[in-house]
Structure formats: structure tokens, C-alpha cells
Amino acid sequence: MPAVQETIDQVRMIDVDQYKYGFETHIESELAPKGLNEDIIRFISAKKDEPEWMTEWRLQAFKRWQTMEEPSWARVSYPKIDFQDLHYYAAPKNQSGPKSLDEVDPELLRTYEKLGIPLREQEILAGVRKQGEPSTLDGEPGDNVYSSGRVAVDAVFDSVSVVTTFKKELAQAGVIFCSISEAIREHPELVKKYLGSVVPVSDNFYATLNSAVFTDGSFVYVPKGVRCPMELSTYFRINEKNTGQFERTLIIADEGAYVSYLEGCTAPQRDENQLHAAVVELIALDDAEIKYSTVQNWYPGDSEGKGGIYNFVTKRGDCRGKNSKISWTQVETGSAITWKYPSCILRGDNSRGEFYSIAVSNGHQQIDSGTKMLHLGKNTTSRIISKGISAGNSQNTYRGQVSAHRKAANARNFTQCDSLLIGNDCGAHTVPYIEAKNATAQFEHEATTSKISEDQLFYVMQRGIPEEEAIALIVNGFVKDVIQQLPMEFAVEAQKLIGISLEGSVG
Amino acid sequence: MLEIKNLHARIAEDGTEIIRGLNLTVKAGEVAAIMGPNGSGKSTLSYILAGREDYEVTEGEILYNGESILEMDPAERSSAGIFLAFQYPMEIPGVATMEFLKTAMNAQRRARGEEELKIPDLLKRVRASADELNMDMAMLKRPLNVGFSGGEKKRAEILQMKLLEPKLCILDETDSGLDIDALKIVADGVNALRSPERAVVVITHYQRLLEYIVPDTVHVLYRGQVIKSGEKDLALELEKNGYAGIIGEAA
Numbered sequence: 001m002p003a004v005q006e007t008i009d010q011v012r013m014i015d016v017d018q019y020k021y022g023f024e025t026h027i028e029s030e031l032a033p034k035g036l037n038e039d040i041i042r043f044i045s046a047k048k049d050e051p052e053w054m055t056e057w058r059l060q061a062f063k064r065w066q067t068m069e070e071p072s073w074a075r076v077s078y079p080k081i082d083f084q085d086l087h088y089y090a091a092p093k094n095q096s097g098p099k100s101l102d103e104v105d106p107e108l109l110r111t112y113e114k115l116g117i118p119l120r121e122q123e124i125l126a127g128v129r130k131q132g133e134p135s136t137l138d139g140e141p142g143d144n145v146y147s148s149g150r151v152a153v154d155a156v157f158d159s160v161s162v163v164t165t166f167k168k169e170l171a172q173a174g175v176i177f178c179s180i181s182e183a184i185r186e187h188p189e190l191v192k193k194y195l196g197s198v199v200p201v202s203d204n205f206y207a208t209l210n211s212a213v214f215t216d217g218s219f220v221y222v223p224k225g226v227r228c229p230m231e232l233s234t235y236f237r238i239n240e241k242n243t244g245q246f247e248r249t250l251i252i253a254d255e256g257a258y259v260s261y262l263e264g265c266t267a268p269q270r271d272e273n274q275l276h277a278a279v280v281e282l283i284a285l286d287d288a289e290i291k292y293s294t295v296q297n298w299y300p301g302d303s304e305g306k307g308g309i310y311n312f313v314t315k316r317g318d319c320r321g322k323n324s325k326i327s328w329t330q331v332e333t334g335s336a337i338t339w340k341y342p343s344c345i346l347r348g349d350n351s352r353g354e355f356y357s358i359a360v361s362n363g364h365q366q367i368d369s370g371t372k373m374l375h376l377g378k379n380t381t382s383r384i385i386s387k388g389i390s391a392g393n394s395q396n397t398y399r400g401q402v403s404a405h406r407k408a409a410n411a412r413n414f415t416q417c418d419s420l421l422i423g424n425d426c427g428a429h430t431v432p433y434i435e436a437k438n439a440t441a442q443f444e445h446e447a448t449t450s451k452i453s454e455d456q457l458f459y460v461m462q463r464g465i466p467e468e469e470a471i472a473l474i475v476n477g478f479v480k481d482v483i484q485q486l487p488m489e490f491a492v493e494a495q496k497l498i499g500i501s502l503e504g505s506v507g
Numbered sequence: 508m509l510e511i512k513n514l515h516a517r518i519a520e521d522g523t524e525i526i527r528g529l530n531l532t533v534k535a536g537e538v539a540a541i542m543g544p545n546g547s548g549k550s551t552l553s554y555i556l557a558g559r560e561d562y563e564v565t566e567g568e569i570l571y572n573g574e575s576i577l578e579m580d581p582a583e584r585s586s587a588g589i590f591l592a593f594q595y596p597m598e599i600p601g602v603a604t605m606e607f608l609k610t611a612m613n614a615q616r617r618a619r620g621e622e623e624l625k626i627p628d629l630l631k632r633v634r635a636s637a638d639e640l641n642m643d644m645a646m647l648k649r650p651l652n653v654g655f656s657g658g659e660k661k662r663a664e665i666l667q668m669k670l671l672e673p674k675l676c677i678l679d680e681t682d683s684g685l686d687i688d689a690l691k692i693v694a695d696g697v698n699a700l701r702s703p704e705r706a707v708v709v710i711t712h713y714q715r716l717l718e719y720i721v722p723d724t725v726h727v728l729y730r731g732q733v734i735k736s737g738e739k740d741l742a743l744e745l746e747k748n749g750y751a752g753i754i755g756e757a758a
Contacts, residue, residue: 459597462557463611464585464618473610477601
């Protein structure tokens with residue numbers, strides 16, 4: 001795969017400190033004043049041209065949030081966040097859609113370039129060229145992976161969708177793929193029906209905060225019987241100092257529909273911690289399937305653990321219809337703190353939930369992540385494969401809940417939880433909660449913890465493979481079951497990220 | 508090619524001295540057999556040559572083509588042409604054998620400033636070597652050494668050795684756990700690598716392997732020292748009389 005090597009080389013070239021994607025883009029932005037109160041919420045709502053019902057929804061959430069307390073049960077520790085010391089809105093000023101690369105803000109293009117995104121993909125990201133159209137770059141050897149792929153991109157740059165591509169082709173299939181702000185304006189009936197129906201406004205501290213102040217995110221609706229003709233993808237970066245990012249994503253697969261959604265992100269290096277509290281809601285109706293893949297590589301903090309993103313995310317899928325299926329795949333390599341449990345509510349009979357996860361922690365990173373599989377319907381099945389890799393001084397916790405409701409006859413779960421330790425100063429923890437209220441439920445749980453042995457490392461190095469590459473090879477072998485679940489483009493990205501994340505973990 | 512001078516080495520963790528003033532010279536083109544009873548330091552010597560960090564060289568020198576290798580890490584020694592066929596090859600879960608071969612071959616090429624192999628070229632080389640060792644290409648899709656039988660593991664070691672084209676091959680008890688057919692295949696693989704530019708060090712407990720890989724020199728290792736060196740007849744003598752006689756002689 002020459003394209004893989006090409007990508008790796010590109011990444012190697014971007015040598016900015018330990019964190020390869022640590023840079024800041026200077027694009028003029030419009031900032032809300034610091035702090036959070038009803039006026040700020042009205043300001044955000046007004047900025048977004050939102051209808052009254054939405055403003056009201058936000059204000060209700062804010063009222064609720066004021067009565068709530070930050071959760072403290074996760075195995076993570078961090079200094080107290082001053083929620084009044086954050087900006088809750090920042091938007092790039094130039095928002096008109098670009099017609100050619102010349103019209104795209106050169107800073108944005110430079111950002112893509114630094115991220116090592118191939119030029120062809122930059123054209124697509126920036127909305128200049130549609131996938132499949134000939135590029136001026138055609139004819140170059142060794143750059144064919146991205147032009148043959150079918151990926152639609154909704155690029156969220158800070159808080160506002162800068163460009164949305166592929167709209168026409170998707171529209172022909174009846175698929176709606178736009179920013180959540182646009183959906184609120186253009187498809188209020190869908191938003192009203194589904195927003196907050198999986199993660200209620202009052203669900204938890206961060207989700208409630210998100211409900212009050214979310215600024216942007218993606219919206220997807222795939223109508224009955226439609227198989228979305230391409231992978232849908234969002235790239236986003238946190239890019240404004242002290243701006244909490246509150247993404248809101250809502251994906252609905254109507255009866256018999258199928259959609260695969262990719263989410264990937266990197267963030268610039270900063271000194272202050274950045275809060276990220278996204279909410280993602282997935283709804284699968286009868287016979288529908290949603291596949292949601294994430295590669296997360298936010299700034300994890302410096303070598304002492306300072307800076308870095310706080311990633312407090314609520315992701316939940318509702319298998320609302322019978323025979324529906326929701327599959328989460330995540331590769332977590334970044335963030336100072338990760339608090340994240342993509343879950344499935346298996347409401348429909350015969351529905352299926354899947355969770356495939358790779359969580360890599362190095363330096364002083366803290367990860368508390370896992371999933372919940374709530375079996376409510378009959379004959380529901382779920383599968384959890386979690387691979388945790390801890391290096392440096394990091395702490396990596398898998399926290400998972402599998403439960404069968406009284407009526408969940410014949411519920412089945414299989415859980416496999418593997419932890420790999422690199423070095424002696426890191427920790428791996430597995431905290432499974434299992435609860436079956438129906439006697440016919442069958443839950444299996446397997447867990448292993450291992451260390452990369454000196455023997456293994458010596459063996460691989462004896463073949464001429466340098467130490468860091470040897471570790472990356474062994475680790476990528478360890479996570480292979482999960483990597484295979486990722487779409488091709490992401491699998492390449494993920495393997496590359498895992499290698500980079502573990503640099504400096506030994507020696 | 509290889510000169511070991513008054514080598515002393517101990518286990519880094521607890522300081523136990525294993526190699527106690529060992530001297531050995533192996534010339535290019537030579538096949539040297541190192542024999543000795545259990546616990547004499549044979550495997551330790553192979554690890555020290557390959558650069559394993561668990562051992563500490565306290566005195567003496569190891570020269571490879573006239574230069575000291577003591578400061579080189581295992582990967583650097585490997586790229587310089589030193590290959591160790593392990594007595595117990597490690598399992599690498601999730602890493603297909605083919606992928607491992609590709610990674611190793613290209614890492615060495617990079618270290619030597621050569622271009623990486625193109626996939627068709629790589630496949631051609633691997634297929635040719637695998638055929639010679641009677642290995643099925645389907646096996647190369649399996650994770651390296653995971654679930655391999657003893658014979659399969661040893662064959663996979665020789666396959667790697669052939670593909671990496673080392674200058675100094677060290678075989679640590681390669682005959683252990685092999686039936687006679689597998690032993691022949693492995694020995695043929697090693698014999699095919701014999702050349703005037705290459706040296707082979709065969710570490711073995713028994714004479715059996717030396718019927719198939721006929722050595723030029725035989726060295727008896729005991730308590731971390733070479734106590735007797737000779738030609739191939741020495742191996743036969745050992746087989747007949749055991750180690751006791753020689754050990755008695757040296758004492």
C-alpha cells in the first residue's frame with residue numbers, strides 16, 4: 001500500500017513538538033463574551049437564526065443545568081473547570097461557500113496541509129471539487145486511495161460548518177446531510193421529533209450543558225429503504241482559544257435505511273485546557289443500520305500533562321425499531337481526559353448493538369471509557385470488543401454496563417476486554433457492570449491484561465525493526481480485530497495515529 | 508568475521524556471571540558448531556551476540572568485521588547482518604507473517620539506505636524461499652508463530668533468515684523439537700545459505716544436527732568458556748564419549 005507509506009511520510013514531515021498536529025490557525029472569528037447566562041444562550045440562538053422553540057429548548061436545558069453537579073464517579077482527576085471563564089460561541093467570519101480553492105481561506109487550506117490531508121482531499125473538504133470529478137492533480141502516481149473512495153464531508157471548523165459537500169448527490173437519494181443549525185431551520189419537524197429523544201435534556205451534567213449551548217454539529221436523515229450511497233464524514237478541529245466546543249450530532253436511519261458515518265478530529269496545541277462536551281444521538285428504526293466510526297486525536301497535553309483537551313462526551317444510539325443495528329467503532333488516542341461511553345439502547349426486538357474500541361493512553365492521559373448495552377427487547381444481541389493500551393504514566397479504564405430488562409428474553413452479550421501495558425508506570429482497569437433481570441439472558445465476559453514482553457520486543461528488533469516501529473507493530477497486532485471494523489480510509493489513519501501516539505513511550 | 512575476546516558477561520538483574528572469559532573466532536565462509544552441556548552458556552552467548560539488554564558485558568570485546576558491536580542495539584546489529592534463529596520463536600498476535608516479513612525486510616533496507624521493496628518483488632522473493640522450505644503461502648497469512656507447530660516455527664525462522672540475507676547466522680538449538688523430515692528441510696535451508704562471504708554459528712546440544720549441517724569447526728563451551736576447539740571429528744567424539752571426558756581434561 002504505497003498510499004499508506006505516503007501518508008506516514010507526510011505525517012513524519014510535520015514535526016511540531018511531540019504532538020504533530022499542534023498548531024493554531026489564525027482566522028478572524030466572532031466571539032461571544034466569556035461566561036454563561038440566558039443572554040448568551042439567546043445570543044447563540046440569534047446568531048444561528050433559530051426559531052423560538054429552539055431558543056426555548058436551550059433555555060429549559062440551561063435552567064436544568066444550573067441545578068446539576070459535575071459527576072465525579074469516573075476514574076479521572078482534573079482541576080475544577082470554571083464554566084464562567086469560557087467563550088460559548090466563536091465563528092469564522094467568512095461564511096460564503098467557496099467556488100474554487102482560490103476562494104477558500106488560505107489559512108484553512110494551510111491547516112489541512114499541516115494535517116497531511118492530500119491535496120485531492122483538500123479540494124473535496126473545501127467543497128471545490130466533488131468526489132469522482134477529475135482533479136487538476138490527476139495523473140500523479142501513488143495517490144489513488146482518496147479519489148476512489150466515496151466520502152462526503154461536512155467540515156466543521158470551530159463552531160460553524162464552513163463547507164458542506166456532496167449535497168446534490170445525496171439529495172437525489174433523499175438523504176439529508178447538513179449542519180444541525182441548518183436542519184433546525186430547514187427540517188424542524190425532524191429535529192423536533194428526534195432531538196433529545198435518545199439523550200434527554202436532563203441526561204447528565206455535560207449533555208445538559210451541551211443542550212443549552214451547542215453551536216454546531218451534523219444532521220443526517222436517511223429515508224425509508226435508502227442505503228446511503230457514500231460514507232458521511234466530519235472533520236473538525238477545536239480552533240479558538242478558550243472556546244468550549246459543544247457539538248451536537250443527530251443521525252436518523254428510517255425503516256430499512258443504512259448509513260455509515262465517520263468522525264475524525266485533531267486539535268491545535270494550547271496551554272489552557274479545552275473543554276469538549278459533545279452529544280451524539282443515533283436513531284435506527286425498523287430494519288435500519290447505523291455504523292458510526294470515530295478516530296479521535298485531540299491534543300493530549302504536554303510531557304508533564306499540562307494543557308490538553310477534556311473530552312466529556314455523551315454518545316448514545318437507540319435501536320428503536322425491530323431488527324435494527326447500531327455499531328460504534330472508536331479509536332481514541334488523544335485528549336488529556338476522556339470520559340466517553342458510546343452506548344446502545346436495544347429497544348426493538350432482534351436488534352443488535354456493537355462496540356469496538358481502541359483506547360491508547362500515553363504520557364499523563366486519563367481515559368475512562370466504555371459502553372452500555374441496555375437490552376430491552378426480545379432476542380437482542382450485543383458485542384463489545386475493547387482494546388486498551390496504556391503507556392507512560394497514563395491511566396486507562398474500561399467501564400462497561402450490560403443489562404437485560406425483565407422483558408428482554410434471550411438477550412445475548414459477548415464482551416471481550418483486553419488491556420496492554422507498556423512500561424511500569426501506567427495503569428489499566430476494567431470495571432464491568434452486568435445485570436440480568438431475565439433468566440434467559442446469556443452474558444459472556446472475557447478480560448485479559450498483558451504486557452509487551454521484553455522477549456517479544458527483542459525478537460522483533462532482532463529482525464532489524466527499530467524499537468518504536470517494533471512497538472507499533474506489536475500494538476497494531478493487538479488491536480487488529482477492531483481496526484478491521486473501520487472503513488478503509490480510517491483504518492490507515494488509525495494505524496498511523498496509534499504509532500504516533502506511542503512515540504516516546506519506551507527508552 | 509566474528510572475534511570474541513576474553514568476554515565476560517552477567518545477568519543485568521542479579522549480577523550472575525554466565526560468560527567467563529570466552530574466546531572465539533569465526534571466519535567468513537566458516538560453519539562453526541558450539542556444543543556443550545546444559546547451562547554452559549550457549550543460549551546466553553547467542554543473546555549477547557544479538558544484543559539482548561538483559562545481559563551486561565563487563566569485560567572483553569565482540570568484534571564483527573573488525574568493529575565492536577557492543578554499543579549497537581538489536582535492530583542495528585540485525586541491519587548490519589547478524590541474524591539469530593531463536594530456540595523459542597516468539598508469537599506476535601495479530602501480525603500476519605507476510606506483514607512481519609515485509610516490515611523487517613524494509614526496515615533493514617531503510618537502515619542500509621536502500622529503497623523499500625515493491626510488493627510484487629517482495630512476494631516473488633517470499634514465494635521462492637517459502638517453496639524451498641516446503642512452506643505453504645497460506646500459512647504466511649497467519650499471525651507470526653501463533654498456533655504454529657514446533658516445526659513450523661523453525662521453518663519460519665529459516666524463512667526469515669533466507670529473506671534477510673544476513674552475513675552472520677546464529678542458530679540457537681534449531682534442531683530442538685524437530686522430527687527428522689523437518690530437520691532435513693531446515694538443514695537444507697541453512698546449507699543453501701553457505702557461502703564464502705557468510706559465517707554460520709550452530710549452537711546445539713546434540714551431534715544429530717551436525718550430520719546435516721556439517722561444521723568446519725567445533726567448539727566446546729563449558730561454564731562460560733570455550734574449553735576445547737577442533738574440527739568436525741570433535742563432535743563425533745563428544746557423541747561417543749559425552750562431555751565428561753573433555754570437561755575432565757580441561758579441569
